[in-house]
Amino acid sequence: MLRRLWQRGMIGLACSPAARRLMQGSRAGRALSKRYNGGETAAEAVASAEHLLSQGLRASLFYLGEYVNTRQLVDLNVREITGVAAALAPSAADAHVSVDPTQIGHGVDANLTWPHARAVAECLAAIPARPGRLSLMMIDMEDHGLVDPTIALHDGLRAEGLPVGLTVQAYLRRTEEDLARQIRAGAAVRLVKGAFIAGPDVSFTTQSAIKANYRKLMAMMLSAEARQAGFYPIIATHDDRMQDEAVALARKNVWQPHEYEFEMLKGVRGDVAARLAARGERVRLYLPFGVDWFPYAMRRIGENPRNAMLLARSMVS
Numbered sequence: 001m002l003r004r005l006w007q008r009g010m011i012g013l014a015c016s017p018a019a020r021r022l023m024q025g026s027r028a029g030r031a032l033s034k035r036y037n038g039g040e041t042a043a044e045a046v047a048s049a050e051h052l053l054s055q056g057l058r059a060s061l062f063y064l065g066e067y068v069n070t071r072q073l074v075d076l077n078v079r080e081i082t083g084v085a086a087a088l089a090p091s092a093a094d095a096h097v098s099v100d101p102t103q104i105g106h107g108v109d110a111n112l113t114w115p116h117a118r119a120v121a122e123c124l125a126a127i128p129a130r131p132g133r134l135s136l137m138m139i140d141m142e143d144h145g146l147v148d149p150t151i152a153l154h155d156g157l158r159a160e161g162l163p164v165g166l167t168v169q170a171y172l173r174r175t176e177e178d179l180a181r182q183i184r185a186g187a188a189v190r191l192v193k194g195a196f197i198a199g200p201d202v203s204f205t206t207q208s209a210i211k212a213n214y215r216k217l218m219a220m221m222l223s224a225e226a227r228q229a230g231f232y233p234i235i236a237t238h239d240d241r242m243q244d245e246a247v248a249l250a251r252k253n254v255w256q257p258h259e260y261e262f263e264m265l266k267g268v269r270g271d272v273a274a275r276l277a278a279r280g281e282r283v284r285l286y287l288p289f290g291v292d293w294f295p296y297a298m299r300r301i302g303e304n305p306r307n308a309m310l311l312a313r314s315m316v317s
C-alpha cells in the first residue's frame with residue numbers, strides 16, 4: 001500500500017513541469033542523472049554502447065523525451081531517435097533502440113505513432129547483419145490504457161517484416177494471454193514487472209502476486225515450446241534470484257545462451273549485471289541519453305524508495 005502511494009507520488013512528480021525545470025537546472029540534479037544516463041547526445045550514447053560491448057554488455061538506447069504534448073516536441077523526439085538508430089549502422093555497438101509510443105506521438109495524435117515507429121524500425125532494419133548482433137526496436141509498455149494500441153503497433157510492424165520487439169508487464173492480469181499469443185507467433189518479448197499502477201480488476205496489486213505472475217510468465221517464455229516457435233525471451237529484472245531461476249529454466253529446456261537475454265537498467269545493480277555476463281549469459285543494459293532526464297529518474301526512484309537517498313545525497317553534496 002505504502003509502496004503504491006510512493007510510486008504514484010513519484011509518477012506525479014515525473015509529470016510536473018515545475019519540478020522538472022528546477023531539478024534539470026541544478027548541479028545536484030545533473031549529478032543524479034549521471035547514474036542512469038549514457039550521455040547527452042546520440043554520438044555519446046553510441047560511444048557508451050560501444051564501451052559497454054568492450055565490457056561484454058549490450059545496450060538498449062532510449063532517448064529521454066517523455067510526456068511530450070506538442071507536435072514540435074514529438075518531431076524533435078523522432079529526429080533524435082531515428083538519428084541514433086542511423087548512427088548505430090557504422091558503429092561496433094550491439095544495441096536495440098527502445099521507444100515509448102507516447103514519445104513518438106501517441107498522446108498528441110495517435111495517427112502519428114505508426115509512421116514514426118516505422119521510420120525508426122526501418123533505420124534499424126538497414127543496419128548490416130552481423131553474427132550475434134540483434135538490432136531491434138523495442139517498444140516499451142506504458143500505462144494500462146495503452147496496451148491494446150501498443151500490441152497492435154508491434155504486431156503490425158512485425159507483419160511488415162520490421163525488426164521489432166514488445167514489452168509486457170507482469171503486474172497486468174491480461175499479460176498471460178497476450179504473451180501466449182506472442183510466443184506462438186515467435187516474437188521477441190521483454191518481460192518486466194511494470195512501473196505503472198492500475199486497479200485490482202486489471203492488475204495484481206501486491207509485490208508477492210506480481211512476482212508470482214512474473215515467475216509464471218518467465219516459465220512460459222523459457223519453455224521448450226517457446227524455443228520451438230522461434231520465440232526470443234528477454235528477461236528484464238534486477239532480481240538476481242529470478243535471474244538464477246531463468247538460467248535454470250533455460251538449461252532445463254536446452255536454450256543456448258545466445259537464444260535469450262537478460263536486460264537491466266544502467267545504474268542499477270551493475271555488479272549483478274557484470275556477474276551474469278561473466279557466467280556467459282547475454283546481458284543488455286537500458287541506456288537512456290539526452291538532457292530531459294528528470295521524468296525517467298523519478299520513475300526509477302518510484303520503483304525503489306531506497307533511491308530517494310541518492311536524490312537526497314546528490315542534493316547536499
Ligand SMILES: Cc1cc2nc3c(=O)[nH]c(=O)nc-3n(C[C@H](O)[C@H](O)[C@H](O)COP(=O)(O)OP(=O)(O)OC[C@H]3O[C@@H](n4cnc5c(N)ncnc54)[C@H](O)[C@@H]3O)c2cc1C
Binds near residue numbers: 194237264
Ligand atoms: C530493461 C528494462 C526495461 C523496462 N521497461 C519497462 C517498460 O517498458 N514498462 C514498464 O512498466 N516498466 C519497465 N521497466 C521497469 C520494471 O517494470 C520494474 O519497475 C523494474 O525493473 C523493477 O523491478 P525489478 O524486477 O527489476 O526489481 P525488484 O523486484 O523491484 O527488485 C529486485 C532488486 O533490484 C533492486 N532494484 C530494482 N529496481 C531498482 C532501481 N530502480 N534502483 C535501484 N535498485 C533497484 C531492488 O532493490 C532489489 O534488490 C523496465 C525495466 C528494465 C530493467
